[in-house]
Amino acid sequence: MALDGLLTPVPGGVTAAAGFLAGVACCSIKPENLKKPDLALLCSEVPAVAAAVFTTNKIKAAPVKVSAAHLRTADLRAVVLNSGNANACTGLEGIEHAKRMARAVGWNVGLRERQVLVCSTGRIGVPLPIERIEEGVARAAAVLAPGNGKAAARAIMTSDTFPKEHAVRGGTADGRAYTLGGMAKGAGMINPNMATMLCVLTTDAPLEKKDLQRALSVAVEQSFNRITVDGDMSTNDTVILLANGRSGGQPLSPSSRDFEGFQAALNHVTRNLARMIVEDGEGVSRFVEVHVSGAATFQDARKAAEAVANSSLVKCAWHGGDPNWGRIVDAVGYSGAAVREEMIDVYYNGLIAVKAGIGSKTPPSKLAEVVRERKFTVHVHLGLGSAEYAVYTTDLTPEYVRLNKGE
């Protein structure tokens, strides 16, 4: 049984599952990049089905538009990704470039353009160096191999400081093992409802396309949609999941325990990748879980948690190791959630900071000890109901400002 706690971590990342190959190439997409691979190609050797979740930003990058159109293809088995240029706000030329990326993959690995998804990440508003990318696709296709998962995870990094990959092995009730793995990139522009984050997941478990999409939507909701670094949501956010059924057996039935096990594995992998993205937030020195409970409604819990997690003042205080709970209560107050001041309790790692809306007797030095740790939890109990929500976030640092003040 593949319940969450019983999953076995395995190496290999996005190529851990059987039948998936990756290749990378350096296209010097940023002219000053002469050596680092900035293009990754991922393919299934056998027919596969795909699911995807895209940014909800109304301004969508060209690769998002092209991938959304291609997603309907029944046998969808390749993804090409570049870093260094977002191909966003590039007009009709940008659309043509994204299609040319897909077409180049098709030529080189024997697929149609519509069997390929495209992802880009980087600066907005700069035309892609499409000829160099087309040449890069050919080189990446020439080196496709099952062992290149980590190289692909490195190729999609922008300001990330480490490659993000995770894979697990699960199993079905009839004893078949399957593998699920993935890679992601994040860093800046991270916010609930997706971020400048790209994530590609692969599995050799057998699933039907419509069930795969449902499982992915559920997984994204409890992982990537619950992380925030700076409250900015990008034009390029994409999470893709390919399933090629190479582990054998019949498609997992959506109401079965096997499907539940697969969902648990998918939740586990996406949650791990999401945490890695927050931990690698630009210039970050704190990793904070903001947990709101006792809300009247789920939406209230979410609003309150997101207001705290995105408050510049709260995040600055964390950076300074200051348990400034007044700023937390303030953010809860303007979040739009139903709140009653005298019902609010706030805890840092279980130490009570606010009791019934006013400061507790916990010595500030004790609270400061928690906030000086690299990881801690802020728990806000609203005392009005039973809804809860958690979001993962970071502090705000001078380093974040320096990293984002220009190229």
Add this chain to the structure above:
Amino acid sequence: MALDGLLTPVPGGVTAAAGFLAGVACCSIKPENLKKPDLALLCSEVPAVAAAVFTTNKIKAAPVKVSAAHLRTADLRAVVLNSGNANACTGLEGIEHAKRMARAVGWNVGLRERQVLVCSTGRIGVPLPIERIEEGVARAAAVLAPGNGKAAARAIMTSDTFPKEHAVRGGTADGRAYTLGGMAKGAGMINPNMATMLCVLTTDAPLEKKDLQRALSVAVEQSFNRITVDGDMSTNDTVILLANGRSGGQPLSPSSRDFEGFQAALNHVTRNLARMIVEDGEGVSRFVEVHVSGAATFQDARKAAEAVANSSLVKCAWHGGDPNWGRIVDAVGYSGAAVREEMIDVYYNGLIAVKAGIGSKTPPSKLAEVVRERKFTVHVHLGLGSAEYAVYTTDLTPEYVRLNKGE
């Protein structure tokens, strides 16, 4: 006639209008503050009417609750303000402290508690040193004088770097001159729908209480509600306007040209004070007007302008002198406003950066010149309608983080 362009600036700030007196005292509200006055008292010598606008944060500081209750009093003629402690999240004791501040003013100047409004600003969650404040009220009452407007503006400063005051003289059609002036404090936690900002305005023009409230609400909407430094809205925001009619004549009739003139004067003074608050934002190095036009609705224009003005990534780019228009288009895209990418134009000080959703031919170096200036305008035209909105904001600097990372 007192039309906006014809107003005469006069000195005196919050005591420029006839019949208003101010006094200040040092109460060492922050124990380390031994000399700087941190309490201001303002009184009208004659009966006055008052209007006020308070924070929309659901967590309201004790002085906000007490002042909101006192606001119904017909003859309301004093305001007491302290800096260094917000008296927020202080429970029933906080309410009692705010009432004791009003009562202390009453004892010392011969008013009832309910004729006094109370404002506090500073750290949340710390009990007021109420005995020291009561003694301070007595000392401030002893030095009440018409020339103390600037001293009062200084006493309410927290992390402000300069006192904020402005006053103008206007006139009625029958030749009577009146004066309108005010003081404000701001700095951190500044956001539309009020901020940790306090503002007290006074006028010797004759107005009825209900008309005064309407005029103030209009003025706040086009001034303090249009500024943002960090998107955080405080528990203490308050704008108060007292009118004592000392300039003589009948109350200005709400449909008269005289009333229009008064509204223009009030808009002018509040807009000036609001701009001073943004210019004095914590650690700020840029002062930016974000102007959205061509929106389908007023709410769309507002959402788009506020998303741009509160985007950490946009603000970091400005700090670095980087005309990163992609981040502006991105923020417009996630703002919730109706947008169509191919209709969007973006200008920096009139130089076109984005034309029909893609980068213009303006050399980036020309745009960078604008963004290196201390003040500039970003104009986003959505091309979908005729609604517009403007908001005043700042960049995000490492200095902001340092100033807010702890006491």
